[in-house]
Amino acid sequence: MRSVGVEEEFLLVDPESGAPQAVAETVLAQAEDAHGLEKELQQEQLEVATRPTTTMDELSAEIRARRGAASEQARAAGVAIAALATSPLPVDPSLSAGRRYRRVANEFGLTAQEQLTCGCHVHVGVDSDEEGVAVLDRIRPWLATLTALSANSPFWQGHESGYSSYRSLVWGRWPSAGPVETFGSPERYHAQVTAMLATDTLLDEGMLYFDARLSHRYPTVEVRVADVCLDVADAVLVAALARALVETEARAWRAGEPPSPATVGVLRLASWRAAKSGVQGQLVHPLTWKPKPAEAVCEVLVEHVREALADTGDLAMVQQAMGDLLERGGGAGTQREILAGTGDLRSVVAHAAARTLAPEGDVKG
Template sequence: MSGGLAAPERPVTDVGKDLLTVGIEEEFLLVDPATGAATPAIEAVLAEVPDELRGQVQRELQTSQIEIGTPPGLDLGGLRHSLGLLRTGLAEAADAAGVRVLAVGTGPVAGPVPPVVDNPRFHRMIERYRLLVPGPGVNGMHVHVGVADQEIAVQVLNHLRPWLPLLQAATANSPFYEGVDTGYASWRSVLWERWPSVAPTPWLESHAQYERSIQELIDSGMMLDEGMLYWYARLSSRYPTVEIRIGDVCPSLDDTILLAALARALVDTALTDIHAGRPALQVGHHLLTAAHWRAAHDGLEGLAVDPLGGGLRPAWHLMRRLFDRLRPALERHGDLALVTSLLGRMHTRGTGAARQRAVYARRGELADVLDDLAQQTRG
């Protein structure tokens, strides 16, 4: 709900010349190592974060959450290195504070509801929205891709709309909630969608319409401010970026880097299409809503809504088709070999949700799931 990203070093839209920067924000759950329940330990953990990382670690909405943000860059290897340092530093700070940090969409284990961080804006949110907040916290992943021209960035949003459910499916990492299997791959998505401004990005004609829409939602009382625009893709209110914000936080660095590469390739492909005068695929709001629900329910292990013709297809079939669509952009950024490898690994091992269920199936113990998540989070 907040951002810790530094300004992009070289946001560009000139297709064919410059590459696109990418940066990542990840939110994590703080849990009691004995019970596995979410614990209000944000201040204790922040006190243990090394000085050199403090500028990239911050509070989130609830005292059981903590967020990191990478500096933006062009090279995925550098991005992975930054994330590795942040995740390791955060895990060590949590150890020193007597808690655990988990890369998981929401709390697998039941427990008392942690309070909201003492922040005037957060208190206004509680006053306005009341029972939407209670729970252990919902933890997402946001990918920022540098696009400086706001008019073009709005066109990019139109081009992204049909493909974001597949990225959501790939991030699914919260099948367990309060001690039970929810039947969903991403229960975080279900909890998150209770907020009234969470929705697929609408079709937009211009940046002026984008700005008018935000103001109308604020005037209606549905949002307190622009920061509460929780569309699945939006223009960042702080940085010259397109922000894709549909996924659970990923359990491992491999998953995170894969999703960042796919997100950047989607934006790059959109810019190429805009430059060539190719229109965005128009998909009805109702079908996009269905596609996002299906992504939350099935992840990549089940079925997905086909944006090209409707109907259900195996999710991995649609992911392979998307990969083929993104291949030129992946090649242009030097990411093709890495994404091919990481996507193959995810196909073999499953999404985070599938891996959690596989661990649980061995002994029927959520403690095993938490142990595995803690290990993956550290990298």
């Protein structure tokens, strides 16, 4: 069974006003054991990483434990964590200290200054670079659906953005972000990385912001398209689907099945549509490339990875979690519902902060 782990980024917010607070360095400095807690680009956010696990029960417990530890450290600094992929309230972000972050700010200007976004990155174990690149080539059509399922950023700087995952649009400003072409071999993948770094546009390999990539730190495929999820159950769902995709496409590669010929242009349109609609509108079907209701596309994804989900015992959990998410409208739907009921974006943040740590039923699988 393949290992899976997640990295989640959270906003640090004032418990009363809901405004993001630039206190990440304070939070980390006071932590006696900062294992799993890291700073990010802006001081208004914090990253939390789980250990690798092999079951979804373990992953759910890890996510809850890491969120709890981050919340405890944040509370000691007078703030709360909120699983929001963008801030609903206006904010002027504060760049984190460090030479690398200064270089990012100097090189990328407003793209860096305005980049207060929180994602969820899923790491899935692979046996080799050869298997990893084969997987990257074959999962491309399905990644936009993961964006839609995780969409949790409808508001930006105090306004309705018109998107369910506005984080995806803001993230797309980076020069290396988005879908990529097929590589065909590890040699071609690494040659592409070398060529991109040789342009002197990116600071280092860490700035290769492909939708999915080979991790430069771990023996994993890193799927990077998801917003941070409001609910733990949604994060587990995205991770379970990401692992099933990796396993499904590794099996396809071993069986000699070629990757989809989908072009980067079409993949970009599918990604944009996923960011726009979330799970409450039309998505681009990953096999026909025609518009279909989000629920139908999500069902096609589950069917595509059904065998891998069944083999890990995750199928029933994924079906239940998917149904629950579609009924709620995901994180974006929840945020909009809170605003409609209260008329106050501060209430959206307060609800998110509470829900980030809300107890839920056990995730089976």
